Amino acid sequence: MYDQIVKPQTLVLDTAPCNDGQGTFSKLPISYEEYGAPKTREGVDKPVVAILPFFLGSAHAAGHRAVKDNKRVAPGYWDALMGPDAPINTDTHRVISFEPLINDHFHPGLINPATRKPYGGAFPNFTLADVSQIQRLALKQLGVGHVNVLMGASMGSLQAWHFMAHEPSYVSNMVLVVPGGLELSQKTRTLVEQWVQKLEQDPDWHGGDYGTLAKDKQPKKALVEVLSDFWYRVQFPVDHSLLYDLNDIECAEVAVAHHALDANDVKTIDTVLASLNASDPRVKLYKQTLTGLCAKTDHNVLLWQLRSVLSYQPQAALQKSTPFIRHLEGIDDRTDVAHEMLATTRILMIATEADDLLDIGSVDRVMGMAAWIGFDAMALRMPATFTHAAGLNAASPNSILAFKNAIARFLKPPSKL
Incomplete structure (x- = not known):
């Protein structure tokens, strides 16, 4: 120490x-x-x-x-x-x-x-x-x-x-x-490419001016979904997950579980986590950390860091x-x-x-x-x-x-x- x-x-x-x-x-x-x-x-x-x-x-x-x-x-x-x-x-x-x-x-x-x-x-x-x-x-x-x-x-x-x-x-x-x-393994590269694409296609991103043109500073749907998927994978191995189809993991079209949400669902985090056991200490930690990450992470910081991963x-x-x-x-x-x-x-x-x-x-x-x-x-x-x-x-x-x-x-x- x-x-x-x-x-x-x-x-x-x-x-x-x-x-x-x-x-x-x-x-x-x-x-x-x-x-x-x-x-x-x-x-x-x-x-x-x-x-x-x-x-x-x-x-x-x-x-x-x-x-x-x-x-x-x-x-x-x-x-x-x-x-x-x-x-x-x-x-x-x-x-x-x-x-x-x-x-x-x-x-x-x-x-x-x-x-x-x-x-x-x-x-x-x-x-x-x-x-x-x-x-x-x-x-x-x-x-x-x-x-x-x-x-x-x-x-x-x-x-x-x-x-x-x-x-x-x-x-x-x-x-x-x-x-x-x-x-990078093909799985890792595919995931990062999907996350980059999702962030770049966010209509609130404004081609990079996210946060400078958007009046609403709350985390947007794309940022929440990318961080949800990223942090879930950090906390849980995929074979313990309720959200992934193992048969698709090595395929080019790796399913990002949170993309399946209704596009108009405003309670994104709650919906994603509804299928998890709330009494599991790991799930509690996941929720706490995810909420904190979403609140403090800038859309562009996330995107630019992900882009650098693809240069590996x-x-x-x-x-x-x-x-x-x-x-x-x-x-x-x-x-x-x-x-x-x-x-x-x-x-x-x-x-x-x-x-x-x-x-x-x-x-x-x-x-x-x-x-x-x-x-x-x-x-x-x-x-x-x-x-x-x-x-x-x-x-x-x-x-x-x-x-x-x-x-x-x-x-x-x-x-x-």
Whole structure:
């Protein structure tokens, strides 16, 4: 536990890539948090742990916002994993956690200095290749020349793969929780494409000017339905669902359960949840979280983040790396490639069979590729009762011990002979 009050910080990049490297954005703000001093008492730079954010997440991975009535207010989502003598040791490491690039402070509603109006639909897209470059530029501005441990859950793992693939020697270890592999499964891509299409077809969206032209600021039907489907899949494996036809899951026309609602039904959330057991603690948590998400999520923030997911292709970047090409052409043997490509890089993937967002099959395929290319990779499978949500919040009593033990063993320094 990191028992300190933590405040968000912001740096500004003078220029940053956007539109898949085809454009640039000036004065781009990057929000982040830090835990642990950057240097030792002797003034030596500490090794760095960089944490990349999950979808609609935040930089608040550890510590708390305040203390009220002797209780910590708003502890970070991985607070149980960080602190003195924790698996992520803040006495020995400098920990930097990033906010999602598109967030409540940087989004299409910002004023475009050229037009003095909100960007709206003219706001650039940021691919995950752009985001990984931006994160490296931000770390460089913070004085970081190498990342000892790169961590990310869910979408954070997708960013981590891009981050590593574009500059393999920059990272020594990766810890990926409820992760994706080196490509999106067809199911995941189909779902995201459906969600993007639904948001873009919302008549209240106004081609990107949603929130600037619409007088009613209440969450619109498309946003509610997308978040309902997304968060249901985070909380429940599909084979436990009352809302999905398993026979259709791998088909191109994946059924989004909430699309079946009557178009004129104004009680969307209540109707969707009516078939669930209200006394189930998981259902109660689902309802509470969903209601909060719908109230605070901006339509464009959701849409622009989803668009970035569709840009996921780290394998293409990895295949362009010099060590990969040398191995493919037989110039180096596997041992040499493993040493050169990743230095001492090791990869731990903590996954679950019950993940209904990022298919565990893609993790298995990474392990197969690892054996060929020389990755030092390992995978931990959580119990089948663990859903995708178990990896997003280590405050869950059921996941703390499994996470702590696995990460502690993985990051334990090798014993000296």
